[in-house]
Amino acid sequence: MTVWLNGRLVEDAAARIDPADRGFTLGDGLFETIRVKAGAPRHLQRHLDRLAAGAALLRLPLPYDPAALAGAMAALIAAGGIADGVLRLTLSRGTGARGVLPPADASPTVLITLAPAAHMTAPVAAVIARSTRRNEHSPLSRLKSLNYLDSILARQEAAERGADEAMLLNGAGRLAESSVATLFLSVGGRLLTPPVADGALPGIRRALVLERHGAEEAPLTPADLARADEAILTNSLGLRPLVSVDGQPVGTGSAGPVLVRLLDDPEL
Structure with a gap:
């Protein structure tokens, strides 16, 4: 190579x-x-x-x-x-x-x-990580730094618990992101994502969804997963439906119309 x-x-x-x-x-x-x-x-x-x-x-x-x-x-x-x-x-x-x-x-x-390319399209079953949290107070939460140990710990925990991915909470108990992706929730017709101030990495696709699809930053908690109509994980390699967290379905437990709309956008 x-x-x-x-x-x-x-x-x-x-x-x-x-x-x-x-x-x-x-x-x-x-x-x-x-x-x-x-x-x-x-x-x-x-x-x-x-x-x-x-x-x-x-x-x-x-x-x-x-x-x-x-x-x-x-x-x-x-x-x-x-x-x-x-x-x-x-x-x-x-x-x-x-x-x-x-x-x-x-x-x-x-x-x-x-x-x-590894085409990341399969539905994701996740757990909320217990082993670590995202430090929203650290400037490193806004960087793609070479230290990915929190994500590694969370992803190991997910594998041990039989899940595909781990969702990371911040120090206040709010949702920040997954171990490798941005979280979007469709709630009552609004497309929401955790703010950078809550520990979310300012991702490239995240910015495009905010700019092009009317998404909004809003503090989100684990309870918001239960009331969401749909959940999506995005990063530079793809967009995937988040269909369950801690064994509970999110929305219908399958890909939804918002993901279909995003996948139809050639800029994403």
């Missing part, structure tokens, strides 16, 4: 990340998962804008401008010959001495990989 690492295409077997890279030792970095359709990255500018905003918050220098990153992705797609796939752009702060304080002269690592 060919990857793009720090300015050039290399075979994955020859790609090398320094053992002292802070992305590996401390999770000091960010990533973006980008859908590729018809040989082109979808919503690329939105992804790069989010990456830049996260890098600015972490005071992590971006060594390549948007045009260079777009060119790198185009080169990787051409080399990989995958027209329907998934790009992952990983940005770490690079190497540094032991300790938490970042080096003043950081030399970031940028890795871009490409894989065939």
Whole structure:
């Protein structure tokens, strides 16, 4: 497999990340998962804008401008010959001495990989995670950081409890998101999603649904799942019906008309 690492295409077997890279030792970095359709990255500018905003918050220098990153992705797609796939752009702060304080002269690592698309369409049965919660007070809740341990704990718990996915509550007990996706609930004709202030990641598809389909941000609790007509999970790789939580059906327990409408939108 060919990857793009720090300015050039290399075979994955020859790609090398320094053992002292802070992305590996401390999770000091960010990533973006980008859908590729018809040989082109979808919503690329939105992804790069989010990456830049996260890098600015972490005071992590971006060594390549948007045009260079777009060119790198185009080169990787051409080399990989995958027209329907998934790009992952990983940005770490690079190497540094032991300790938490970042080096003043950081030399970031940028890795871009490409894989065939995994079409995520199957209905989802979820549980509400008991093992961890989303920290809505942390600025990291707004970033695609390399530290995904809360999501990993939640997803392991879901598997142990026989579910496909885990829903994460925040510190106040309100719904934030799933381990890998944004939550939308259709309630009384309104399409609602947890606000960023409640710990929801500002997802790319989430923003498009808010802009294009009249969705609204609103605090949501587990009780709202019981009164919802329909529930949908979205991320950059797809939209899926959330049909049950903790063994109880959501709405009719199947995909509904709102999901059909969203799937019909070519911009999503």
